[in-house]
Amino acid sequence: MSSPEPELTPEQLETFGQELDAIRARVVGDLGGRDVDYINRLIRVQRGLEVTGRGLLFLGFLPPAWIGGTAALSLSKILDNMEIGHNIMHGQYDWTGDERLNGKTFEWDTACPGDQWRHSHNYSHHTHTNIVGKDRDIGYGILRMSEDERWRPYYLGNPFYAALLATFFQYGVAMHDVEAEQIAAGESTLDEEKREKLRAVWRKVRGQTLKDYVLFPLLSGPSLPFVLAGNATANLTRNLWAFTIIFCGHFPDGTRQFTEEETENETRGEWYYRQMLGSANLTGGKVFHILAGNLSYQIEHHLFPDLPAHRYGEISDEVREIRERYGIPYNTGPLYKQFGSVVRKIVKLALPPLPGLRGSEPVVDEPARQARPQKLASAKTGTRKLSAAKKGGHEQPAPKVATRKRVAAA
């Protein structure tokens, strides 16, 4: 992350931005009944799963009912949070004029109040994506997820904190906008605004807890322990799933992080460029993409956060074609591979930087160095070198990309 000059020329960046704007304009012009029918059908499925799951858990003393009910409720919470809540709250369906699909008022089945999510995620994360020091999604303020963050002995617990965050992910997300870790570190004060946010978190957590851990268990009478366990399992499943998908969005090997200086006075083209470099996709089938809230198309989502997410798959080939033409690597892979590299990063960054591996000229394959622009190369291959050293011979996409780049340039 050394050189501040852009990889592409300003003219290239501008036409690059215009090509992406054109995709966006075309999809916006095509929005219609199909999109509304899709999200309404999904809401119907989610509510159906929820009612079925809670109903079955009333018979939770029968093992098949407990398993079925817990599975249905887990799926309900995953759909509610990922493909429905996250996407509606991005304003993806605001154009419908339907107040039930309104991004500004939608509320979801998780501990984080919608309003705070809209700020911490829609604004902070999507505007400042992967800018170290500004995008608090990098490590949620508790993990070290970037080499640009100074190592401290505290980070020896990185894997442990990650496991804790994954387990209680909904509460981690809920405390995100309050910036509790900054208050704890004395970098921020608990002012009136923060107090009001905390009160809102408390109200939301209270509502969620009352429903999942008090009312439904009590109403089930003798099934109380089964309902309690089922609801807790459903929340846990959703937490682990959401954590996994979300951490695969920006932390797999090859995703780029940025400094504040690099991103000053960004043009629209440069913004698109940063979104592309900083995001990674996941491959999988249709159901997988839906359960991932189409965040498996993280790249497309970060380019066009307010387009209905079920459209991302449809435009992904076009986006990929543009990326290849401009020589930008397309970071994608199956979940196990991408998440594996995230786990390695979490473990690796728990340790202090090894002398000779950080800050010095990275060791890379010769073709890659020649073909890849300096800014990208230094950041990416640095990461590559470190993780390769850890795993030993782990295959990276970089050389392939470099070849494509050379072809494009030729």
Place this chain on the structure above:
Amino acid sequence: MSTIDVASTQHGGAGRIVRGLLRSPLLAALAYPHGVDRYTELVRPLLLTDGVRAEVTRVHHQTQKSVTLTLRPNENWRGFRAGQFVGVSVEVDGVRLTRPYSPAGCERSADGSLELTVSTHPEGRVSRHLRDHARAGMIVALTQAQGDFVLPEKRPGRVLLISGGSGITPVMAMLRTLCEEGFEGEIGFLNYARSSVTALYDPELRKLARDHKRLRVARGFTRARGPQLSGRFAREHLSAVISDHADAATFICGPPMLIDAVRAIWAEDGLPEPAVETFTPPALRFDTGGAAGRVSFAISGREVANSGLALLEQAEDAGLAPDHGCRMGICNTCSAHKTAGTVRNVISGGLSSAGEEQIRICVSVPVGDVVLDL
């Protein structure tokens, strides 16, 4: 009388128990955070604790360019007064659009149903959608009735109802209400249509005129020879339906041209302004040449130079997507909070105060710098 308790006429004791249950705090806590309605509507679209929806129970076409719908609203509907309008929302190509329509039926219908007659306009997405796609069983969303174009509660001795085109619907509601309640005063009903092909409620008006001795109905066709009257509204037409227009409570609904013509005569005679309703947007005139100042959208942090267009359009041009409905100053969907600056209402021409207030941004044009909470 302000509202009708439709619920009591329409639903029995069982319905009341279900509604009580649905409104209970326990169910609200179980359905948190989505709310009970977001579950019940998936099974029964009209079963809501909040919000008016109605099922279309009958569809018929009086003319080629109109559709008349009978609606059965849910129990949240509070009824209407003859002359008022409701916002009707339908989904067209995925987009929910709301348009104001005046119920044309008697304000005290026995079964709580509503009758809407929708005239199509070449550009009217909602009216054309309803004409082409409305079927029995279709669900539409409604607002509560709005507007103060209503008969006074203490009925006047003499009523004059003047309408043009689709503007017949609110005065039709007034006429039917008066006839239904056995009004004994004199009623004059003057209606203009383009021709007999577009004339609405013809058989019913004839029947009402036969049944009610003190009602006189006259129709004029502006593009054909009329049965009773010829051409557009003129002073002579008044005497065909009313003995003394100066002494009649007068209600006019129709295109601006008709309203202006009636107003001119009332002014000539030194009479107070008649009650007026128009759903045809007056050609909104924007002074884009002399526009000055800047428009700030405080929440989104955007700022643009005042283009002289309506604030809704300026916001849209700045990339925002404010809620809106009719785009003609009626439905109030676009109402936004202005924190500073003065705006001119393009319909009335009036200037707002300079301070904080809610404004309808679809018909408000900035006069100098304006700050909006958008």
